[in-house]
Amino acid sequence: MKLQITNYELRIIKPVFNLCLSVFLCGIFSFVQAQNDGSQQNQTGKAGTFAIVNARIVTVSGGVIENGTLVIRNGKIEAVGATISVPSGAEQIDAKGLNVYPGMIDAGTNLGLAEVGQGAPATIDVAETGDMNANAKAILGINPHSSHVNVTRVNGITTVLSMPQGGVISGQSAIINLNGSTQNEMAVVPLFGLVINFPRITTAAGGFNPFGPQQPIEFSEALKRRDQRLEDLKKLFRDAENYARVQDAYAKDKNLPVPQTDLKTAALAPYARGEKPIIFTAERERDIRGVARFAADMKIKAIIMGGQEAWKAADELKKNNIAVIYTNIYSLPVRDDDAYDYLFEAPAKLQKTGVKFCISTGDGGAEVRDLPYHAGLAGAYGLPKEEALKSVTLYAAQILGIADKVGSIEVGKIANIVVTDGDILEPRTNVKYLFINGRMLPLTSRHTELYDSFKDRK
Amino acid sequence: MKKVTVFLLLISINLISLKLVSAQSKAEVLIRNATVLTAAKGTLENADILIKDGKIARIGKNLKASSNARTIDATGKFVTPGIIDCHSHTMMDAVNEFSYSVTSMTRIRDVLNPTDIAIYRALAGGVTAANLLHGSANAIGGQNSTVKFKYGKPIEDFVIPDAPPGIKFALGENPKRTNFNPTPGATPRYPRTRMGVMEVIRDAFVRAREYKKSWDDFRAKKTTVQPRRDLELEPLVEVLEGKRLVHAHGYRSDEHLNLMLLADEFGFKVATLQHALEAYKIAPEIAKRGTGASIFADSWSYKLEAYDSIPYNGYLLWKAGVVVSINSDSNERMRRLNVDAAKMMKYGGVPEEEALKMITLNAAKQLGIDRRTGSIEVGKDADIVIWNAHPFSVYSHAEMTMIEGEVYFDRQQDISKRAELARERETLEKMDINRPPGSGGTPPAIPKEKRQSHLDDADSDKDGGNRR
Numbered sequence: 054m055k056l057q058i059t060n061y062e063l064r065i066i067k068p069v070f071n072l073c074l075s076v077f078l079c080g081i082f083s084f085v086q087a088q089n090d091g092s093q094q095n096q097t098g099k100a101g102t103f104a105i106v107n108a109r110i111v112t113v114s115g116g117v118i119e120n121g122t123l124v125i126r127n128g129k130i131e132a133v134g135a136t137i138s139v140p141s142g143a144e145q146i147d148a149k150g151l152n153v154y155p156g157m158i159d160a161g162t163n164l165g166l167a168e169v170g171q172g173a174p175a176t177i178d179v180a181e182t183g184d185m186n187a188n189a190k191a192i193l194g195i196n197p198h199s200s201h202v203n204v205t206r207v208n209g210i211t212t213v214l215s216m217p218q219g220g221v222i223s224g225q226s227a228i229i230n231l232n233g234s235t236q237n238e239m240a241v242v243p244l245f246g247l248v249i250n251f252p253r254i255t256t257a258a259g260g261f262n263p264f265g266p267q268q269p270i271e272f273s274e275a276l277k278r279r280d281q282r283l284e285d286l287k288k289l290f291r292d293a294e295n296y297a298r299v300q301d302a303y304a305k306d307k308n309l310p311v312p313q314t315d316l317k318t319a320a321l322a323p324y325a326r327g328e329k330p331i332i333f334t335a336e337r338e339r340d341i342r343g344v345a346r347f348a349a350d351m352k353i354k355a356i357i358m359g360g361q362e363a364w365k366a367a368d369e370l371k372k373n374n375i376a377v378i379y380t381n382i383y384s385l386p387v388r389d390d391d392a393y394d395y396l397f398e399a400p401a402k403l404q405k406t407g408v409k410f411c412i413s414t415g416d417g418g419a420e421v422r423d424l425p426y427h428a429g430l431a432g433a434y435g436l437p438k439e440e441a442l443k444s445v446t447l448y449a450a451q452i453l454g455i456a457d458k459v460g461s462i463e464v465g466k467i468a469n470i471v472v473t474d475g476d477i478l479e480p481r482t483n484v485k486y487l488f489i490n491g492r493m494l495p496l497t498s499r500h501t502e503l504y505d506s507f508k509d510r511k
Numbered sequence: 512m513k514k515v516t517v518f519l520l521l522i523s524i525n526l527i528s529l530k531l532v533s534a535q536s537k538a539e540v541l542i543r544n545a546t547v548l549t550a551a552k553g554t555l556e557n558a559d560i561l562i563k564d565g566k567i568a569r570i571g572k573n574l575k576a577s578s579n580a581r582t583i584d585a586t587g588k589f590v591t592p593g594i595i596d597c598h599s600h601t602m603m604d605a606v607n608e609f610s611y612s613v614t615s616m617t618r619i620r621d622v623l624n625p626t627d628i629a630i631y632r633a634l635a636g637g638v639t640a641a642n643l644l645h646g647s648a649n650a651i652g653g654q655n656s657t658v659k660f661k662y663g664k665p666i667e668d669f670v671i672p673d674a675p676p677g678i679k680f681a682l683g684e685n686p687k688r689t690n691f692n693p694t695p696g697a698t699p700r701y702p703r704t705r706m707g708v709m710e711v712i713r714d715a716f717v718r719a720r721e722y723k724k725s726w727d728d729f730r731a732k733k734t735t736v737q738p739r740r741d742l743e744l745e746p747l748v749e750v751l752e753g754k755r756l757v758h759a760h761g762y763r764s765d766e767h768l769n770l771m772l773l774a775d776e777f778g779f780k781v782a783t784l785q786h787a788l789e790a791y792k793i794a795p796e797i798a799k800r801g802t803g804a805s806i807f808a809d810s811w812s813y814k815l816e817a818y819d820s821i822p823y824n825g826y827l828l829w830k831a832g833v834v835v836s837i838n839s840d841s842n843e844r845m846r847r848l849n850v851d852a853a854k855m856m857k858y859g860g861v862p863e864e865e866a867l868k869m870i871t872l873n874a875a876k877q878l879g880i881d882r883r884t885g886s887i888e889v890g891k892d893a894d895i896v897i898w899n900a901h902p903f904s905v906y907s908h909a910e911m912t913m914i915e916g917e918v919y920f921d922r923q924q925d926i927s928k929r930a931e932l933a934r935e936r937e938t939l940e941k942m943d944i945n946r947p948p949g950s951g952g953t954p955p956a957i958p959k960e961k962r963q964s965h966l967d968d969a970d971s972d973k974d975g976g977n978r979r
Contacts, residue, residue: 171690171814201812385843389628390936392929393635393846394908419812426850429905438906479905480853500811500821504859507792508827 097232098492102126104139105472105486108148113155113447114461123153125468128491133462144493146472151485154442154477155461156211156469158449159424160378161358161413164205164215165195165229170417179417180219185289188320189224191215192236192243201418203498206231208422209477211469211489212241212450212459214413216248216332221286223248225320226332228453230469232489241455241467246332246356247324251344252282253337283347290351293321330354330454332378336387338362345369356452360410361387364399367406376452377408379444380415382427394434400444401435411449412441429478441478467491537565539580540916542897545590550871551886553864560590562893565915570889583911589901591867592886593639593894593914594848595874597805598758598785598838600644601845602627602669606968607646608653612686612701612711615678616742617653619643623666629842630662634920636846637896637909640671642805642838642878644785645679646967647760650686650702650711652679654746655758657878659894659914675756675879677782678746682708682761682770684816685967705766709773716777719747756782756879758805762816764789771800783877785838788820794831803834803877808851809858825869826859836874840967853903863903 103125110118110133122137123130131140139145168176178194195215205213211231217224226245233239256275270278296318303309323329333344336359345366348355357363360377361384363370370377379400386395403410412428414421424445432441450460458467468491475482487494540562547555547570559574560567576582600606604622608614623643633641639660645653657674684690686708693699702708725738726748749755757774759781761767767784774781783803784790788811790797790804797804806828811820828835837852839845852870855861861869868886875885884892893916900907912920939945 169812169815169818172684173815383843383847385629385632390932393632393925420810426847426905430847430850432906433908480850481856481903483857500823503819503821504791504823504827507794508823510792511795 097234098489098494100128100492102131102140102143103146103488103491103493104137104143105146105148105153105470106139108151108153108472110153110462111155111442111477112462113443114463121153123462123470125470125488125491128468130462130464130466130468130470132464146486148472148486150474152473152475152477153462154209154471154473155446155459155466156206156471156487156489157209157424157445157477158212158214158411158453158460159205159210159413159416159421159445160214160411160449160453161380161415162213162215162418162421163218163416164201164213164231164418164421165197165199166191166215166217167417168196168199168201170419179217181217181224184220185222185317186217186220186224187222187247187293187318187324188316189217190227190244191217191225192227192229192240195227195229195236195239197233197235197239199418200499201421202231204419204500205421206487206489206494207484207496207498207501208425209471209473209484209487210421210424211471211487212455213421214245214453216246218248218250221250221252221282222289222321223250228455230467230489232492232494241458242453244329245453246330247321248332248334248358249286251333251335251340251347252279252286253335253340254279254343279343283343286347287351289318289321290325290353293318293325297322297326324353325351327351327353330356332356332358334358336361336381338365341366342369345373345375348375349373358413359415360403361396361399363408363410364402364406367403367408370408371406375408377403377410378413378449378452379403379410380413382412382430383414383423397430397434398436400431400441404436404440409448409452410444411452412444413449425478425482426480429480432478438476438478445478537916539563539576540893540913541574541576541580541582542585542590542895543574543582545585545588545897546901547590547887548864548867548902549887550592550864550867551888558590560887560893560895562895562913562916565893565917567887567889567891567893570887583897585897588910589898589907590887591637591849591896591898591902592871593884593896593912594637594870595836595878595880595885596633596638596641596839596845596848596870597783597836597874597877598644598840599641599845600646600840600967601629601633601641601842602658603643607648609648610700612649613651613715613743614645614649614653615651615715615744615746617645619645619653619656620670623656623658623669625662625664625666625669629845630660631920632842633845634660634662634912635909635922635925637849637898637902637912638845639894639896639912639914639919640875640878640880640884641845642677642758642874644677644758644760647679647681647685648688648968649679650681650708651715651747652681654678654755657880659884660919661914661917662919671880671883673880673883675754676746676749677756677758677878678750679785680712680757680759680770680781682759682766683763684814685760686711690814708766709769712770713773715744715747716751716773719744719751720777723748723751750779751777753779756877758783758785760785762786762788762820764792768793768796771796771802775800782879783836786817786840788817788824790833791821791824791827792819794828794833797828798832801834803836803873804828805836805838805874805877807840808837808854822854822858825855826861829855829861829865829869830859834873834876835869836877837869838874849898849902849907850905853905856903866903 105123110121121135124132163179166178181189214228216226228242228245229239254275299312324331335341335344355375357377360379361381363377381396428441428445447460450456470488472486473482542560547558561569561574602624604624608617643656655677657671658669661668722744728734781802783805787804809822848870852866855866872885875881884894895913897911898907910922
């Protein structure tokens with residue numbers, strides 16, 4: 054069953070909706086499962102059957118095919134291998150001397166939600182008012198025509214997670230492919246993880262809570278306040294579970310009193326029930342351990358976003374099956390006496406512990422195209438090259454639960470394919486061909502357009 | 512009290528890390544068998560570099576050094592000149608004197624902090640020198656300092672003595688305070704438009720010209736009354752006399768062009784257009800005047816006036832004959848300028864050596880220090896980085912960074928000292944004086960400004976945030 058986002062939106066505002074909330078809840082779940090298979094894509098780029106031949110194919114999941122062929126049909130990878138014959142009618146692309154990669158995936162951006170950071174607040178849709186916004190949905194704020202989309206994809210990034218930020222419960226993230234004229238056309242998973250800024254132990258003035266201390270406080274007091282905020286969060290979760298239980302009961306027995314609707318609590322329910330993952334932003338070891346315990350206590354699915362010191366909490370992360378979206382390659386170490394490469398080498402340390410991780414820019418949108426260099430820099434500081442590549446392809450797909458669709462070159466997956474003249478993580482490498490959902494896209498962007506406009510001015 | 516103890520802790524740890532950087536005396540150094548990217552005369556394979564008295568004495572094959580020379584085997588490694596960041600606010604305790612529209616009397620030299628850990632991190636990214644600029648809150652800002660990152664040395668040793676002095680100008684959003692939330696009820700500062708910015712600069716130079724004339728007349732004995740010294744106008748007189756370099760922050764091409772036209776009128780040359788993200792639109796006009804451009808490799812869209820920025824900017828300027836440097840304006844980005852330079856090969860196709868010059872020799876030229884640094888040539892200061900791989904590879908990192916032949920960063924030494932430092936830290940934390948009151952351990956509070964990657968606070972309100 055497939056639901057359209059626009060229909061879904063209409064349904065939210067129908068007054069009659071109050072009377073059928075259980076249907077609404079079911080609706081949310083099926084909506085979430087209604088993941089885009091790429092068959093109903095927009096008209097950008099060129100559709101067709103393509104055969105990339107004589108290529109060095111880096112499958113990521115199944116090694117490297119030194120001289121192979123890759124066939125794209127109906128938006129999917131139809132065949133890949135060293136001895137594949139080119140189907141008749143296929144447009145043939147000679148990739149002699151070129152490499153073929155799966156499109157890269159950035160699992161932590163605000164792409165499409167923020168166009169111009171300063172001086173144009175009307176273009177910023179990242180943080181909703183208030184602290185508790187489980188019902189805020191990134192997919193409804195993403196601008197499909199943001200200039201960041203093309204700029205990002207022409208560097209080989211084909212899929213991103215875009216998320217709201219701010220407050221305590223920021224809202225629900227979306228996983229999108231970087232092609233489409235509407236939000237629905239872009240959506241891979243329209244409603245993915247809920248973003249929660251995990252309450253930190255902070256002795257600093259201000260800090261996590263805008264109504265918090267204005268003077269630095271003692272550590273023990275800070276710990277107490279953090280625990281109180283955690284209790285508040287737990288109560289919200291229990292409320293959401295109870296809310297869903299009431300709705301379920303009413304769905305079964307219409308003689309029960311009609312339960313009142315609360316969109317925020319309703320939105321929280323599938324996450325509080327552990328049916329869908331929650332992305333917790335956390336950096337320091339004690340906060341990351343806090344997330345692990347919180348997830349265990351509440352029986353929820355958790356993902357860490359940030360993860361500076363996740364390697365230190367590897368035991369509890371592994372025990373609770375919590376993955377890490379690492380966003381700190383372009384960050385400075387927090388403490389003056391941290392090693393200079395403390396955050397460069399964190400992915401290598403994580404990898405050694407066996408914690409599932411991926412590397413993300415954590416960027417607002419404009420610089421998401423630097424994703425390969427984030428992974429590459431982790432490679433400069435101890436992460437094996439193959440792992441660096443996986444950290445922005447397959448591992449990201451696995452953490453986002455979309456590894457059956459993207460993240461590697463395998464038959465049946467969405468044809469998000471990048472053809473390059475070198476190692477995709479190297480800054481000197483050029484993208485030569487780009488496919489998203491099997492459509493061959495022009496390698497143009499706001500940047501190439503401005504370049505073309507001025508390159509011949511004398 | 513707690514602040515003091517934390518401070519003591521940090522100081523002692525800093526001192527230990529300073530010791531790490533064992534500043535040897537200026538002994539002879541022989542770097543052997545490296546791939547040398549000279550940034551001036553191509554790439555030399557299996558080359559040796561002999562350093563004497565802090566200078567590059569010889570470059571060649573199978574060089575001999577005296578018996579007490581330190582020999583570094585660089586087989587399989589790459590050597591480049593030290594990276595020069597032509598726009599930085601590192602090691603500055605203050606960035607903007609916000610109050611006036613003309614703050615030419617202020618000096619960055621007065622706020623330099625030689626213990627800033629960002630210096631060490633920059634060295635670890637291969638950076639040896641920087642143009643430390645006043646912020647961009649004022650149409651005419653303060654006087655710069657051109658320094659080498661001699662971490663562990665007294666501040667006097669940082670300042671490059673024969674570097675020509677410079678001054679910061681700023682155009683556009685920042686000096687007109689577009690993104691600044693003024694205190695309610697406060698009188699807004701002039702200027703508020705790009706028109707006003709140009710008038711502030713024009714007015715200052717008209718006054719400087721008249722001030723200069725009053726001194727010229729006095730010195731020529733046309734008048735007997737000695738003019739009163741004016742610290743605001745003195746540096747601008749130096750600009751008029753070609754003795755002080757103008758580094759002009761700006762984004763839109765029209766405002767940079769207007770500044771160059773004004774400079775034409777007053778008879779001086781703008782040394783560098785800083786940021787200059789739209790400079791590609793006026794590349795011929797810039798090239799004609801011999802003005803340099805110091806740009807971000809590919810930043811864009813972070814504010815409205817950066818929306819037309821393109822990563823091909825460097826290529827188009829280079830093609831037009833402009834001397835281009837790539838800067839960081841950030842303690843974070845400063846550590847990976849080698850990757851930024853590599854991007855210039857990707858976007859448009861700047862040749863390798865020209866791309867390398869954009870983070871070395873070209874910055875030196877723009878700062879007037881190219882006689883002593885910026886390339887690997889005999890007679891120049893031995894400001895040298897040894898890399899484990901080609902520095903334009905993302906997988907590379909700096910192994911060793913030296914300034915004038917002295918080692919200021921050594922990765923192997925850094926790694927080998929970590930265990931000792933951790934023990935030292937533990938001991939210090941256990942000392943009674945350093946034990947925080949209350950339970951548990953409180954990490955030192957990091958001042959907010961220390962956590963920012965972009966340091967120019969010119970277009971922010973008082974809370975700070977990311978800005979350029």
